[in-house]
Amino acid sequence: MALKRRQAKIGAAFIVVAFAAAFLSMTFTSEYTAYVLGTVVVSAIAILSLNLLMGYAGQVSLGQAAFVGIGAFAAAQFADWNVPFPLTIILGALLAALVAAIVGLPSLRIRGLQVAATTLAFGAVAQYFLFARPWTTNSGQVTVNRPHVIATDKAVLLTGLVGLLVILIIDRQIRHSRIGRAFFSVRDREDTAAARGVKVGPTKLQAYAFSGLYAGIAGGLFAYLLQTVSAPSFTVFTSLGYVAAVVIGGLGSWSGAIVSGAVFASIQQLLSGIARYVPIIEAGLLTTTPVLRPEGLGYILNRAVFIPLPAFKSEKREELELSRAIELIAPPKRPLSLSVPTRSLLIAKDVGVRFGGLVALHDVSMEVRRGEIVGLIGPNGAGKSTFFNAVGGFVKPNTGSIHYRGKDLLALPTHARAGLGIARTFQQVGLSGPQTVWENMMFAQHQLAIEYGLTSALLSTPDMRKVERQLQTRARAALEVIGLTDYTEERVLNLSHGNQRLAEVAAAISTGPELLMLDEPFAGVGPEESEQLAERLTELRAELDLTILVIEHDVPLVASLCSYIYCFAEGGMLAEGSPDEVQNNPDVISTYIGEPLAKEAAGA
Amino acid sequence: MTAIINGVLSGSAYALIAVGFVMIYKGSRIFNLAHGEIGAFGLFIAWYLHNHKVPVLIAFVAGVVVATLVAIIVERTLVRRLVDRSPLAAVASTLGVAFVLAYYEFLQFGVNIKTFPPPFGTFSFNIGNLTVTSSRIMLLVFAAATAAGLAVFLKRTKFGLEVTAAVSDKTLARLSGIRVNRTRMFVWALGGATSGIAAILIASVNTFTPLSTTLVLIRGLTAALLGGLTSITGAFVGGIAIGVVEALVTAHTTVQGADYTAVFVVLLVALLLRPQGIFGGSEA
Numbered sequence: 001m002a003l004k005r006r007q008a009k010i011g012a013a014f015i016v017v018a019f020a021a022a023f024l025s026m027t028f029t030s031e032y033t034a035y036v037l038g039t040v041v042v043s044a045i046a047i048l049s050l051n052l053l054m055g056y057a058g059q060v061s062l063g064q065a066a067f068v069g070i071g072a073f074a075a076a077q078f079a080d081w082n083v084p085f086p087l088t089i090i091l092g093a094l095l096a097a098l099v100a101a102i103v104g105l106p107s108l109r110i111r112g113l114q115v116a117a118t119t120l121a122f123g124a125v126a127q128y129f130l131f132a133r134p135w136t137t138n139s140g141q142v143t144v145n146r147p148h149v150i151a152t153d154k155a156v157l158l159t160g161l162v163g164l165l166v167i168l169i170i171d172r173q174i175r176h177s178r179i180g181r182a183f184f185s186v187r188d189r190e191d192t193a194a195a196r197g198v199k200v201g202p203t204k205l206q207a208y209a210f211s212g213l214y215a216g217i218a219g220g221l222f223a224y225l226l227q228t229v230s231a232p233s234f235t236v237f238t239s240l241g242y243v244a245a246v247v248i249g250g251l252g253s254w255s256g257a258i259v260s261g262a263v264f265a266s267i268q269q270l271l272s273g274i275a276r277y278v279p280i281i282e283a284g285l286l287t288t289t290p291v292l293r294p295e296g297l298g299y300i301l302n303r304a305v306f307i308p309l310p311a312f313k314s315e316k317r318e319e320l321e322l323s324r325a326i327e328l329i330a331p332p333k334r335p336l337s338l339s340v341p342t343r344s345l346l347i348a349k350d351v352g353v354r355f356g357g358l359v360a361l362h363d364v365s366m367e368v369r370r371g372e373i374v375g376l377i378g379p380n381g382a383g384k385s386t387f388f389n390a391v392g393g394f395v396k397p398n399t400g401s402i403h404y405r406g407k408d409l410l411a412l413p414t415h416a417r418a419g420l421g422i423a424r425t426f427q428q429v430g431l432s433g434p435q436t437v438w439e440n441m442m443f444a445q446h447q448l449a450i451e452y453g454l455t456s457a458l459l460s461t462p463d464m465r466k467v468e469r470q471l472q473t474r475a476r477a478a479l480e481v482i483g484l485t486d487y488t489e490e491r492v493l494n495l496s497h498g499n500q501r502l503a504e505v506a507a508a509i510s511t512g513p514e515l516l517m518l519d520e521p522f523a524g525v526g527p528e529e530s531e532q533l534a535e536r537l538t539e540l541r542a543e544l545d546l547t548i549l550v551i552e553h554d555v556p557l558v559a560s561l562c563s564y565i566y567c568f569a570e571g572g573m574l575a576e577g578s579p580d581e582v583q584n585n586p587d588v589i590s591t592y593i594g595e596p597l598a599k600e601a602a603g604a
Numbered sequence: 605m606t607a608i609i610n611g612v613l614s615g616s617a618y619a620l621i622a623v624g625f626v627m628i629y630k631g632s633r634i635f636n637l638a639h640g641e642i643g644a645f646g647l648f649i650a651w652y653l654h655n656h657k658v659p660v661l662i663a664f665v666a667g668v669v670v671a672t673l674v675a676i677i678v679e680r681t682l683v684r685r686l687v688d689r690s691p692l693a694a695v696a697s698t699l700g701v702a703f704v705l706a707y708y709e710f711l712q713f714g715v716n717i718k719t720f721p722p723p724f725g726t727f728s729f730n731i732g733n734l735t736v737t738s739s740r741i742m743l744l745v746f747a748a749a750t751a752a753g754l755a756v757f758l759k760r761t762k763f764g765l766e767v768t769a770a771v772s773d774k775t776l777a778r779l780s781g782i783r784v785n786r787t788r789m790f791v792w793a794l795g796g797a798t799s800g801i802a803a804i805l806i807a808s809v810n811t812f813t814p815l816s817t818t819l820v821l822i823r824g825l826t827a828a829l830l831g832g833l834t835s836i837t838g839a840f841v842g843g844i845a846i847g848v849v850e851a852l853v854t855a856h857t858t859v860q861g862a863d864y865t866a867v868f869v870v871l872l873v874a875l876l877l878r879p880q881g882i883f884g885g886s887e888a
Contacts, residue, residue, distance in 0.1 A: 054692075058692075062699075105876065106872065106876060109875060113635045114875070116635065116695075117825045117828075117829050118829070118872065118875065121826050121867065121868045122868060124819065124822050125861070125864050127861075128861035129859075129864055129865045236818065237815070237818075240702075240703065243696065244703065247696045247700075251693075279707045280703070280707040280711070283701075283702075283703030283707060284700070284704055286697065286699060287682065287700030287701055287704060288697075289697075290682075290694070291682060291686060294690065
């Protein structure tokens with residue numbers, strides 16, 4: 001943590017110095033240099049726009065130049081209508097944001113690559129229709145008159161640098177708030193994101209809109225820099241060049257995006273001898289980067305610029321008392337209707353789920369009482385996870401009802417269920433693999449972060465910082481409770497399978513849930529850690545009155561942990577009752593446990 | 605009516621591209637963004653050979669063979685390494701391949717507009733005031749034959765079923781003795797060949813330049829999406845449909861770019877109303 005913070009500080013200092021140098025050197029630069037640097041700044045912003053969309057939100061755009069073009073043509077048009085100068089760029093950028101969100105609409109219905117294809121098609125429409133402006137007579141070329149304040153190339157460059165700085169700040173605020181965290185979690189696991197209260201569709205559109213906004217700003221600057229705007233500047237090939245720059249820079253790495261963009265743009269402008277080979281070099285790098293160094297240029301940059309300084313004071317992490325840690329993850333304040341004590345939290349009646357002709361679940365009724373740890377056992381394919389998915393909103397039951405605290409869950413969209421105080425883990429670990437454990441802990445608490453809005457996030461208002469501090473405290477406490485503090489800065493995909501599961505449990509409890517639904521939390525976890533986890537869950541139940549519903553195959557473990565057990569088989573309820581009753585039920589023994597194990601369990 | 609026939613004929617070019625694209629997607633779950641350029645590379649080889657006095661039919665075959673080889677190389681060197689790690693990275697690298705090929709052609713052969721003679725003779729006939737050349741008919745024949753052949757192959761033959769099984773659960777497929785890498789390489793080879801055939805025939809109908817193939821690919825991709833991305837029949841019908849829409853639009857307006865816009869609008873509406881495509885859904 002401390003190291004990370006120091007790196008971030010060095011990064012910030014580096015940017016400040018770079019911008020100060022850029023502004024100072026302005027006095028010495030010639031008009032031509034200013035022009036060249038201007039084009040570099042414009043392409044850096046355009047590439048940042050794609051980095052946000054592809055790198056953060058995981059939505060591929062193969063028509064990004066279209067949004068840049070919309071910003072450029074719109075700024076030119078607004079200038080023609082005598083709209084004052086900086087407003088032209090801003091309005092153009094807003095228009096580009098709107099169009100981007102519309103082009104992103106199919107992403108609500110279809111996934112990833114298919115959306116990429118629609119953006120490519122839009123790129124072609126923009127190039128051949130919108131920007132060619134067949135309805136005008138001036139051959140599709142628009143002239144832009146610079147107002148007095150930015151009469152020189154230098155002045156435009158200055159504007160560009162200010163624009164870049166603003167975008168870098170916005171980008172940072174997005175990354176360090178719930179806005180960007182929602183992007184990351186949608187990118188990596190849409191289902192987990194939804195289970196944590198992220199509205200997946202609107203989040204995607206938001207990413208498109210921000211991306212369009214950046215791109216539009218790049219376009220507006222471009223219009224003033226070149227003073228003429230025409231279709232050939234915003235072709236499908238320009239878009240593909242942006243993709244190349246983002247991938248080479250390292251998906252999701254803003255520093256890599258800027259540098260790769262800047263390097264290619266300046267080579268093209270300055271070294272005319274090899275300029276014609278730039279696209280092919282770019283293409284070669286685009287082909288090889290994913291194979292040779294998937295992290296891209298950003299990785300190398302991080303190594304070079306953010307030198308990991310030796311921590312000169314031994315890193316002292318304040319140990320959290322366990323009891324204090326448990327207190328810290330107590331449920332947050334919820335609306336009154338959700339905080340009144342109630343006997344039964346979850347009541348399912350005659351739930352049935354059919355996939356086509358396949359009956360996955362039929363006539364399942366169960367009740368989870370407050371403060372209980374309830375086990376759900378049964379052979380593979382018995383419908384346990386399907387039941388979880390029905391409660392979570394990932395499958396829609398064909399029959400029956402599910403109520404939580406008397407509220408009809410089936411009437412609520414998936415993301416709304418997190419707000420009721422339900423947290424869950426997934427059978428296939430629902431974490432963002434490329435992100436660290438710490439980041440995942442923060443992603444998980446989306447529902448608690450919606451207390452602050454978009455504006456607060458962008459402006460880093462005191463109330464936003466207060467909420468963020470609370471989330472960090474919760475994250476730290478949850479890691480302490482589960483015993484994962486040593487892995488805080490480790491990427492999830494580098495963890496053992498068992499630790500990934502533990503991290504997911506930690507993420508789930510950090511939200512201070514009332515009902516915790518765990519899908520095979522002990523699978524792959526070593527015996528000692530299993531015992532510790534079981535112990536901690538029992539403590540959480542005792543201290544926080546947490547209710548737990550757990551799917552597990554290890555019958556003795558379930559029996560020791562739970563006070564009530566349901567056993568599913570072939571989509572239906574086979575048996576229910578106290579651990580003893582269920583373990584001794586002849587049906588359960590014959591279909592699931594088997595004779596010898598039953599004896600062993602009974603003897604234990 | 606002539607517009608519709610015209611549309612069916614130009615649509616068969618998109619259909620052929622789309623069918624190959626869908627085949628690769630079905631067999632490897634990867635968008636091959638180099639699909640158009642791989643065929644175009646074969647076209648340039650054919651064009652180069654023909655300029656050096658090689659008979660046109662042999663040049664055609666050589667071009668198709670080259671396109672097939674390029675596709676195999678891309679599969680073996682890039683896709684195979686990336687597909688499990690990061691599908692997005694794999695797609696990005698195919699985009700890189702598209703770029704490399706396009707700019708190589710650009711630097712090597714220049715931007716001049718080029719022509720290629722029809723490989724299957726120069727006969728032609730008229731329907732109304734529409735002249736139908738041999739290459740246009742051959743495009744339709746190849747598109748229909750490839751689509752029908754692949755549809756039967758995938759559903760009726762053991763190897764075809766293995767192709768589908770290989771992507772639905774790789775581990776299970778491997779355990780049941782399916783050589784996943786081999787089936788993937790096979791679909792890429794097939795994709796490369798269809799792309800080569802399409803590129804050369806399209807070139808012999810119209811003129812071509814190093815960058816013109818990308819635009820054909822955009823339509824092919826749109827057709828594939830329209831058809832549901834995993835349906836060979838859907839890709840074929842989608843391609844024809846796009847051809848007809850374009851032909852109808854150009855018959856009624858001379859506004860530049862209106863054809864692209866119409867196709868895009870059709871796509872957008874189709875995807876919002878029926879995200880799984882016209883023929884999608886049989887396979888999730």
